[in-house]
Amino acid sequence: AYIFGSDGACIKGADEAMGDPEKKDEIAVKALDDKTLEVTLSRKTPYFVSLTTFPPFYPVNEAFAGEQGDQYGLSPENLLYCGPFQLEEWTKGNSLKLSKNQDYWGADDVALEEINISIVPEPSSAALAYENGTTDYARLNSSLVDKYRDNEAYKSVLGSFLWYMQYNFENEDLQNENLRKALTYAVDKENLTQNVLKDGSIPAEGFVTVKLSNGPDGKDYRETAEGYFAETGEDAEKLAQEYWEKAKKELGKDEITLRFLFEPADPAKSAAEFIQSELSKLDGVNIEMVSQEKNVRLKSQQNGDFDVVLTRWGPDYADPTTYLNVLLPGGSFNFGKYPNTAYTDKLKEAADAKTDEERWSLLKDAEKIAMDDVAVGPMFQTGASDLLNPKVKHLVDNPVGVPFVYKYVTIEE
The missing domain is CATH 3.10.105.10 (Dipeptide-binding Protein; Domain 3)
Incomplete structure (x- = not known):
């Protein structure tokens, strides 16, 4: 919650609400109409607009979240999606499958139909999966850098x-x-x-x-x-x-x-x-x-x-x-x-x-x-040192906020 107060967005009333939940309605954010959100700040905050791209500021459908109760966000069925991909399958601690969101406003510009993510604790296992051709991306640790430094897939950012x-x-x-x-x-x-x-x-x-x-x-x-x-x-x-x-x-x-x-x-x-x-x-x-x-x-x-x-x-x-x-x-x-x-x-x-x-x-x-x-x-x-399949193009790696953007990714044949 700190991100809404004087340590971050400087939204008027946020500091007080963090200290007293009874004051949450005093946070100076209100919808003027269906498409206009008014936010009043406690002081000049020149970075405020860029801060709104950070996940805590993402929109939540209040009615839907209320219907899900304490199950909200715990499975693909308990989530709503407004981005280019949606969560189709989730095996906790093991894997994620994202599929293209056909209702996304820019769906015509999204090339990938699905993204499969394996959760692999050991970098050596991830590197082996890359070598075996079962993944297009693997993050390395320091012990693996010398081994893969000359590989065409190696990149350091x-x-x-x-x-x-x-x-x-x-x-x-x-x-x-x-x-x-x-x-x-x-x-x-x-x-x-x-x-x-x-x-x-x-x-x-x-x-x-x-x-x-x-x-x-x-x-x-x-x-x-x-x-x-x-x-x-x-x-x-x-x-x-x-x-x-x-x-x-x-x-x-x-x-x-x-x-x-x-x-x-x-x-x-x-x-x-x-x-x-x-x-x-x-x-x-x-x-x-x-x-x-x-x-x-x-x-x-x-x-x-x-x-x-x-x-x-x-x-x-x-x-x-x-x-x-x-x-x-x-x-x-x-x-x-x-x-x-x-x-x-x-x-x-x-x-x-x-x-x-x-x-x-x-x-x-x-x-x-x-x-x-x-x-x-x-x-x-x-x-970071990674192995990325040279056929994968246009993967955006952001230095601030959400690290990867998959919307623009294409894979060469």
Whole structure:
């Protein structure tokens, strides 16, 4: 629900309704007629229109949903469809079959009659299915990249998820800025992405990803924003040691122990293991690895039951605030309890800016406040390595929102 309030769409009344369901009718959204929806915002929100393409804003037929009750969305028969494809068969945890929606307004432009999706947990199994000719697409993991890199079907694309180390500011040791700097610089992100992940991921340059959105000048945000924690190799190692020595003096101790929470799935598992080895190079830093499946990991974060966690965030809309709002003190996903109110004030200035140019500049200022504080330790922006049948054309892979669009896909004979 956060996406409707001040962390996202800024719909008037949404924040209040999230705190009190009795106020849901005060959310400023109403239908003026059968084809006109009026939405009143609590402040200027230049990305609002693009945000409405995100799934939480998709239309739901209230009468139909009410008829289905608690079964709504649990089977093909419990769903309605307004897109180019509809769900025909669903074997939970195993497979999906999509068929062309003949009632879709643009059905004449949809080439595929059906799409069959197999849910395969192991990338090696997916790759084998591709080799056997039973699938046209398979996602690889880092262990398979070298094997398939020269295959004509291999492609690597830059994703949009940011993986970062979230520090728990309720841990007294981690309240020390020099300790957070030491931990962040200790990780050689170039080595991590090139030699461990090997999937097209790149070192993170800040808390806003590359190729997320362009500013008023037409340039990508990261192209004109400052870069952070960019040092690698011996330079980064030297900085990490210098900050660790300062931290030890300020903390009055030579040894600390930190619980490092991560999930045992790619790319988190291999990244976390590498990060542990890097942090352990700081003499006196002891890392206790805590592996939890994603749903449990998220609950631990929400409960503040961690010291450091390797976590991720993906963009819900094409604007820097989709990331920057995550660090707002008091925000729904600020599980580390980053406390800087100057950061809040700077984002509020940006929201109230008179021009797009002024807003863009203030967003960069806000990111600088957080990165100078080492509110988090940015690690890497995801890449993806796939096998895609060269006969498959026009598959749209979006960096923001819904990843794949199948409407335009054609398959050459």
